[in-house]
Amino acid sequence: MARINSNIPSLIARSNLGRANSELQVHLQRLSTGLQINRGADNPAGLIISERLRSEVSGLNQAVDNSDRASSVIATAEGGLSEVSDLLSSIKGLVVEAANTGAISDEERKANQLQIDSAIESITRISNSVSFGGLKLLNGSLDYVLSGLQGTDVNKAIIHGANFAGQSNIQVNVNVINSAQTASLFLSASTGTFLSSVSMEVAGPLGVQTLQVLSGQSVASIAAAINDFRQATGISAALINPADATSGLRFDSIEFGSSQFVSVRRLNEPPGGGFFQTYAVNSNANRGAVSFSDSTFFASLTSANRDEGRDVSAIVNGNVATGDGLRLSLENQTSLSLELSLTETFGTTNASTSTFYITGGGALYQLGGDINTSQQTNIGIQSVAASRLGGTLIGSNLSFLASLRSGGAHDLKSGQFENASKVLSTAIDEVAVIRGRLGAFERNTLQTNVRSLQAAIENLTASESQIRDADFAAETSKLTRAQILSSASTSVLTLANQQSQQVLQLLG
Numbered sequence: 001m002a003r004i005n006s007n008i009p010s011l012i013a014r015s016n017l018g019r020a021n022s023e024l025q026v027h028l029q030r031l032s033t034g035l036q037i038n039r040g041a042d043n044p045a046g047l048i049i050s051e052r053l054r055s056e057v058s059g060l061n062q063a064v065d066n067s068d069r070a071s072s073v074i075a076t077a078e079g080g081l082s083e084v085s086d087l088l089s090s091i092k093g094l095v096v097e098a099a100n101t102g103a104i105s106d107e108e109r110k111a112n113q114l115q116i117d118s119a120i121e122s123i124t125r126i127s128n129s130v131s132f133g134g135l136k137l138l139n140g141s142l143d144y145v146l147s148g149l150q151g152t153d154v155n156k157a158i159i160h161g162a163n164f165a166g167q168s169n170i171q172v173n174v175n176v177i178n179s180a181q182t183a184s185l186f187l188s189a190s191t192g193t194f195l196s197s198v199s200m201e202v203a204g205p206l207g208v209q210t211l212q213v214l215s216g217q218s219v220a221s222i223a224a225a226i227n228d229f230r231q232a233t234g235i236s237a238a239l240i241n242p243a244d245a246t247s248g249l250r251f252d253s254i255e256f257g258s259s260q261f262v263s264v265r266r267l268n269e270p271p272g273g274g275f276f277q278t279y280a281v282n283s284n285a286n287r288g289a290v291s292f293s294d295s296t297f298f299a300s301l302t303s304a305n306r307d308e309g310r311d312v313s314a315i316v317n318g319n320v321a322t323g324d325g326l327r328l329s330l331e332n333q334t335s336l337s338l339e340l341s342l343t344e345t346f347g348t349t350n351a352s353t354s355t356f357y358i359t360g361g362g363a364l365y366q367l368g369g370d371i372n373t374s375q376q377t378n379i380g381i382q383s384v385a386a387s388r389l390g391g392t393l394i395g396s397n398l399s400f401l402a403s404l405r406s407g408g409a410h411d412l413k414s415g416q417f418e419n420a421s422k423v424l425s426t427a428i429d430e431v432a433v434i435r436g437r438l439g440a441f442e443r444n445t446l447q448t449n450v451r452s453l454q455a456a457i458e459n460l461t462a463s464e465s466q467i468r469d470a471d472f473a474a475e476t477s478k479l480t481r482a483q484i485l486s487s488a489s490t491s492v493l494t495l496a497n498q499q500s501q502q503v504l505q506l507l508g
Helices: 008-033 044-098 106-129 219-228 295-299 417-468 472-507
Strands: 144-147 154-162 170-178 184-187 198-203 208-213 235-241 244-253 261-266 278-281 301-303 306-308 313-316 319-324 327-332 336-342 353-361 363-366 376-379 392-394 397-399
Touching: 008 472, 044 106, 044 363, 044 417, 144 154, 154 353, 170 336, 184 261, 184 306, 198 235, 208 219, 219 235, 219 244, 244 261, 278 306, 295 301, 313 327, 313 336, 376 417, 392 417
Parallel strands: none
Antiparallel strands: 144 353, 154 336, 154 376, 170 313, 170 353, 184 244, 184 278, 198 208, 198 261, 235 244, 261 306, 278 301, 313 319, 319 327, 327 336, 363 376, 392 397
């Protein structure tokens, strides 16, 4: 054919040259960027998936940084708590030394009190000064805020962890299903006196004492004698009915719980026990009305010379809490973790209920790449100031570490060494528990979280690389092919253009 208005071979060659050059540019771009997806047109589906993977990797990298930062926060708090623990141990030694009144002068005791005052002041200063990037760690800023806590029901509440899950507050419901009890034994004495001389052994969780009782001695005087060494045995005694000397005698452990016991027995007891026979309530059931003249009560008794107490049992927000005397603890890391010290009236009354609210506070840590409650954890760090540390029920009042300062209820001048020691023991335990919980959080949560995240980052990065990164071996091969096609197309286009000029030969 000899048409010149339409050069079909030239159009074909030019089209193929354009495609070859376009392919050449693509491979050059991939080799220069290292990516096989540089824009959406390269691979729309692959771009969507790879962008999602990139976003996940970015979030996980930040989660690793968050975990590392949280570890740094805990290490800082741990350093301050370690110093507080050392100071508490030194105060303990000073109190024990001061209790040695037969070998220490008033001047030495005053010097010990000065050291205690200085140590307590240092503890409060540490509480107020330990911070991380301006965030106070030990002054209660990271503790939970409670509302509606009834002092008639709960002496002290410590919240270790709470998951608000998008709520503004958490309602805490406490329902006692089995009351706490002391260990108790009962002795009938219808005459109000002992009928013969008795050598009696009284044993409790703190120790053992023996008592010589003379024939005709009143039951009330025996109770008073037992109470004289109650601090040595942990056992108290009283008339069953204080207004009736013939109502009998009851022996009770001072504290509540299964760790408490009372043992009362007659030494060199004759066969059958004679008139001296103690009783315990069957199966450690509730005491009810205590009266030997009540046939119902007497039917609930069994002969025994030893009895053990009972821990309180309660339901807290639908979960069975662990009881220890009048104390409750609930360990549920996903929603609520707390410790409660119940009042005697509340903890010894079946079906008693109480409600309070956690309205905020705590330290929230974002440990995952997505912001939702399943990838967050919230823990509380209580204040270790002297006015908040060591809350111990002494009598009917809570006493704190500050009570050991000069002029306090349990300073060395007061001579209340045993009470001071109880407050110190509680304070030492509280600091140790905080350190242990923070250490467990760092080891079992943060460190394992970092390892898990790093493994996820490796796998996601590998997946994203497989989708998006260029294979240089394949791209260089394709580049060579594109270069050859581009050169060939250029040559063919030149030939196609020259072919049209052959029509001039027909014009002569």
